[in-house]
Structure formats: C-alpha cells, structure tokens
Amino acid sequence: MEFLISEKKVEEIQADCEFVIVIDGNLDHKWIKEKEDLETLSFEGKSEEVAFLPHQHRVYVGADSFDRDEIRLSVAQAVKSIKKSKYNSIKIGIYIDKCPVTNTKAIVEGIILGSYSFDKYKTEKSSCNIQTITISLEDYSEKKLGLAHAKKAIAEAQIVANVTNDAKEIVNSVPDDMTPAQLALEADKIANELDNVACFIGDENFMQEQEMGAFLAVGRASEHKPRLIHLTYKPKNPEAKFVFVGKGVTYDSGGLSLKPSEHMVSMKADKSGAAAAMSILKGAAELELPFEVHAIIGACENMVGGNAYKPDDVLVAKNGKTIEVRNTDAEGRLVLADCLCYAQELKPDYLVDLATLTGACVVAVGDYTTGVMGHSGKLKHEIMSSATKSGELTGSLPFNRYLKKLLKSSVADISNISSSRYGGAITAALFLDNFIEDENKDKWIHLDIAGPAFIEKDWGYNQAGASGAGVRMCLYWLKDHQHKLSNHHKKEA
Ligand code: BES
Ligand code: ZN
Ligand code: ZN
Secondary structure (H helix, E strand, O other): OEEEEEOOOHHHOOOOEEEEEEEOOOOOOOOOOOHHHHHHOOOOOOOOOEEEEOOOOEEEEEEOOOOHHHHHHHHHHHHHHHOOOOOOEEEEEOOOOOOHHHHHHHHHHHHHHHOOOOOOOOOOOOOOOOOEEEEEOHHHHHOOOOHHHHHHHHHHHHHHHHHHHHHHHHHHOOOOOOOHHHHHHHHHHHHHHOOOEEEEEEOHHHHHHOOOHHHHHHHOOOOOOOEEEEEEEOOOOOOOEEEEEEEEEEEEOOOOOOOOHHHHOOHHHHHHHHHHHHHHHHHHHHOOOOOEEEEEEEEEEEOOOOOOOOOOOEEEOOOOOEEEOOOOOOOHHHHHHHHHHHHHOOOOOEEEEEEOOOHHHHHHHOOOEEEEEEOOHHHHHHHHHHHHHHOOEEEEOOOOHHHHHOOOOOOOOEEOOOOOOOOHHHHHHHHHHOOOOHHHHHHEEEEEOOOOOEEOOOEOOEOOEEOOOOHHHHHHHHHHHHHHHHHHHHHHO
16 A cells, blocks of 8 residues: 655545545535535534445545544545445545644554455455555645655554554464464564564573573463564664563463363464564664664463463562462463563663453453553553554553452462452552562553454454554654653753
C-alpha cells in the first residue's frame, strides 16, 4: 500500500474511489457532492456510519468529531466497505482542523490497520485490492501549512501502523509454526533489515549459564526448546535507555495444571507480549528515535510431559529467589521473573513488560482494555495518556500491601499464585515486583494485555484475532517522550 501526497484539489485527483469523512453530521462541506442521496439514505454522519455510493465512486463515513480515534474508525469503516471491490486507488482530502497533522496520521493509521486481514492459512486470499491512496492537501496549501509536516506525519503513521500489523501476523500464526525458534528467526529478520539493530539469541545452555531456573522450568516439557531473544536498537548518542520485556509463550496449554479445552483455544496468543516488544523495537528503529531500545523476549512453550515442571516444585530464579510452584498455568510470571532480572542488568531508564498475564485482568477491565500497573503514578499517567492518543484503551489497577502478602509461601520465598481468588491481575504484577530491584521500582511499568491482545470478534478497526495490543501505545509514548525532550532542549538553548 502506497501513500501519495497531492496539493491538487480532491476533485482533480484521479482515483477509482473517494473516501469522504463527514464530521458531526455536517453535510454542507465542499467534499460532500451527494447531499440529497445521503439524505435519502437517512445517512446522518454518525460515528461508524457508512454510505457507499458505487455509481459516484464515493464512500461517505461518519465521525462524531476530529478526535483521532473517530477518524481512524471512520476510514477503517470505509476500507471495510470496499474491501471486496476491485478498486485499486483511493483519494481522500485532509480537513484542516486544530491539528491537521493529527488528522493525517489518524487517516493513514486507520486505513492501514483497517485493511489488515489474516489469510496465511486460507487457500483463497482475501487481501485488500487497494494499492495507492492519494492524500489531498488542498487545504494545507491554502493555509500554507507546509508539506514537509504532512509528509513526516504520513511516514510516521505508516511505520506505527505497519509494525502493529506485523505483531498481529506473528500472534495469529499457529503454535506449530511460530515456535520459540521461529520467533527468534523473526527477531533476527528485524535485525537484518535495519541499521543499528542487533539480535542475540540464547538457547537453553545460555539460560542455564544465566541461572534462569524459573524460565527454564516452564519450557522444559516442550519439544520446541526455549529461546531468550534480545534485540537492541542503538542510535548515535542515545538520550535514554528503554527496555521492553515480552512474554513469549508460543503456546500455553497450562502445563500439568492443564487448561480446560474451552480456555485452551486461542492460547497461541500467549506470545502477544513478545510480538509487541519486537514491533515496538522495530518501530523505534524505523522512526529513528534518539533512544537506545531493547526488547527482551522469553520464548517457550508451556506443555505437559514426563519431565514437565510440577505443582510442588521449588524453582530458583536468576536473582536467587526461590519460588514454590502451586499452579503451572501461572507460567508467564515465571518466564518474566528471569527476563526482568536479565533486563535490569542493562541499567534501563525505563523498564516496561508486556504480557498476556492473567484472565483476572480481563475480568477486571474487560476485553478491550490493557491493565496498567506499577509504582510510579507519573509513569502510569504518562503511558496512559499516550495510549489514549494512540487509540488503545488502558485502565490502572492499584497495588497495595495486603495483596502483596497473599503471595507468601510456607516452603519457598514466594508462591507463584495468590492465596485468594480476587485481585489476580494485581497479585500477578506484585509477583513480578519481587524481581524488580529497589533502584528500578519507579522505572517499571507492567502492561497486562490479556484482554485486547486477542479477541474472537471484530471490534472498531481491529479484526477478529490479534490486535497488536501494546505496540501503538508504547510507540506513541516514546514519541511523546522525544517531544518532551526536544522542548526541554529548546528551552535550554
Ligand atoms: N496466559 C494465561 C492468561 C490469559 C488468560 C491470557 C486469558 C489471555 C486470556 C496465563 O498464563 C494464565 O493461565 N493465568 C492464570 C493464572 C492463575 C493460574 C493464577 C489465569 O489467569 O487463570
Ligand atoms: Zn498459563
Ligand atoms: Zn500464559
């Protein structure tokens, strides 16, 4: 899919079809040529409303406001309505509102995210026919806003949306294809494609050297051996160091604490945190952000077998803490414990883990929302406001000292499950907190993406299946961080 910029008026641009966004039911804009037809159709220009007029080669879509997610949703609806058509080229005009750059980004993101489909395993491919999208900046030129801004906005939005779709592709891939070794190859591909990106892949021997007793135990029963994947993006003179840690359980059967059949389906998505961390790193490198970024991925399969780890086992994590296993289905936290220890050796300024960690988080905040946890209110606030801009939904879940006590074990330093059935998303995060060094407490954020990472039905501009949860929010957060720094530098100058 190629995006072109034109300063011509929308009506002068050649294309098979035009997308027209109707803002807040206003049918009196110059781009609306079929007001009467729309009125006949009772099209009111409400959010998510679509009117496809094939003879006029126009798709009208409603948006309640210029809110970025309204714009993303509207264009994604437009794409959906013509997905099966033979149209190759599309044109669309950019409204000049308070922030035209924001609108431009939202349009590009909405089109790319909305046009994704997963057909890797279908005999008949259903991919979208759209090849070129011409964006008219007729109003940009009138207002002399400068094309450079628009070009940059389009390029950035393309990166963010494409790496989100990359994450979806990895998560949707079936466990027999996307094994830990294959996930490592995907990471290696990113490093080969990009300057300044390196990939290290550690096998079981490496993990043994690193004394990752918890991570090793989880992967032990699988035929597909675990990998510790470490991607690094290092630009010249980085201004800060960000480390993203991803849960890469390529399949979660539950282990000996086997999941019931209906809960096992879709557990191929238990590698969503890993896919997100890889895409964030790729995005950061493509955006050429001035930060050193690391993605640490614990890739393994949680299976049953004669040498499987068991409830009652006591594991020794990389930091020396002993863990009583009471449920082998609470495996993500064991993998992350060792990966977080490894990550902290890099002395990060910011440490973020992404994981489909608990069903309890889905119970708490619903399918669509990421649970945000951590000690630093400031950091949580930052990431959540960037998430909102990105179109991702978040909710904060609070720590407290009483929940922390529920992880006590009578035989080891800590148990891998809480003694209560309540507050499971938080107790899982508090388990991880045991592996965060004091000096890093305020640098750490835990994102539980168990809900939004994989949903069986279409929602908004997301298709059924993987959504790439975590990718856009973290990339927006990194971008916002960059803005803050450059404003700070300007003030100092
Ligand atoms: N991968 C699951 C969490 C999950 C559940 C992700 C639903 C996506 C959708 C995790 O490993 C798990 O099984 N957690 C258990 C923890 C429990 C045993 C304390 C859970 O949530 O039930
Ligand atoms: Zn599990
Ligand atoms: Zn899991």
